[in-house]
Amino acid sequence: MKRKLRMGMVGGGLTSFIGPVHRKAAGIDGEIELVCGAFSIIPGESKETGEALYLNPDRVYETYQEMFEKEKSLPPDQRIDFVSVVTPNHVHFGPSQMALESGFHVLVEKPIAFSLAEAKTLEKTVNKTGLLLGLTHTYTGYPLVKEARKMVADGAFGKIRKIYVEYPQGWLSTLLEKTGNMQASWRTDPKQSGMGGAIGDIGTHAANLAEYITGLRITEICAMLNTVVKGRHLDDDSSMLLRFDNGASGVLMATQVAAGEENNLNIRVYGEKGGLEWKQEEPNTMILKWLDKPKEIIRAGQKYLSDEAKSFTRTPAGHPEGYLEAFANIYRSFSRALRDYKPGKKLNIAKYDFPDVADGVRGMNFVQTVVKSANSNRKWTTLK
DSSP: OOSSSSEEEEETTTSSSSSHHHHHHHTTTTTTTEEEEEEESSHHHHHHHHHHHHHHHGGGGGSSSOOOOHTTSSSSSTTSSSEEEEEGGGGSSSHHHHHHTTTTTEOOOOOSSSSSHHHHHHHHHHHHOOOOOOEEEEEGGGGHHHHHHHHHHHHTTTTTTEEEEEOOOTTTTOOGGGGTOOHHHTTTTTHHSSSSSSSSIHHHHHHHHHHHHOOOOOEEEEEEEEESSTTOOOOOOOEEEEETTTTTTTEEEEEOOOOOOOOOOEEEEEEESSSEETTTTTEEEEEEESSSOOOOOTTTTTTOOHHHHHHTTOOOOTOOOHHHHHHHHHHHHHHHHHOOOOOOOOOOGTTTTTOOOHHHHHHHHHHHHHHHHHHHHSSSSEOO
């Protein structure tokens, strides 16, 4: 395929936070071009967004239903190859399902859907159609996260014994949703966000990161959910104990009421011979800790890193590299898989290293299990 991939977008209008992030990330490598979109349910905003992005007015749609109907009627050399879904949680399933049924691949914001049932339906549709569905678990795209994953897989730390993963934010320390803040409004609304507040919004990132780096799977959860800010309708704080499938234990904390915190996702992993520590706010640095020798500090962009980390590094050592580049790494991995896609032939998604529909189902199952555990008097709840 000797051309740019053609992308459509659902959501991401002028008032959106995440839409522009996706558009910038998709464009970094010059592999993808945005050709159409249904950008907003607000009357007129989709058209205004299309004008601001210099899109053909005939391919700026008022609804995603209209977009898919008209796009699939275009000649193959004009229609989109895939759609990026960047709407609030409750509008993830509809566009993703219709895109797949219309023959288009999908890259969707996390969480994959509003409920576990919707996530499983998408998984069935992906299996039936053979099309690709990617999920933007952004933090898996950082070079040193790739390095951490490789070191664990290579046995550098021995058998993993303990995992601590934290995601503290402070932006919801007040009842921000009552001030007209759109991000706060939908993220704290059960009708738009789903059954999980902080645990669905950022807790899923923490759980995904722990499993991605270690290669382990969470099997049991003992959780506590809190709604700290009076008048809020979903959890804004959570703590839990974890058990993993190799016998390791863990602790996960996700809160949006840690006043003064920005986006301090961090993880510590300990094995028999040592461990690692990585923080998202300082993503180009990782600390290695050893049982029988001094600590080491490793940095992104250096020659001593693994080929896996190098292949996801975009800037020379010492140059800031972060959130947008991590997003772009997921888009690039997804686009490489899409270029290799052939109808009727199943791709080995692990080869391309991007979160897929199985990760999406697992994320929704995690949220459901945490809520179930928090509402139970039992010490442990199994994550099936």
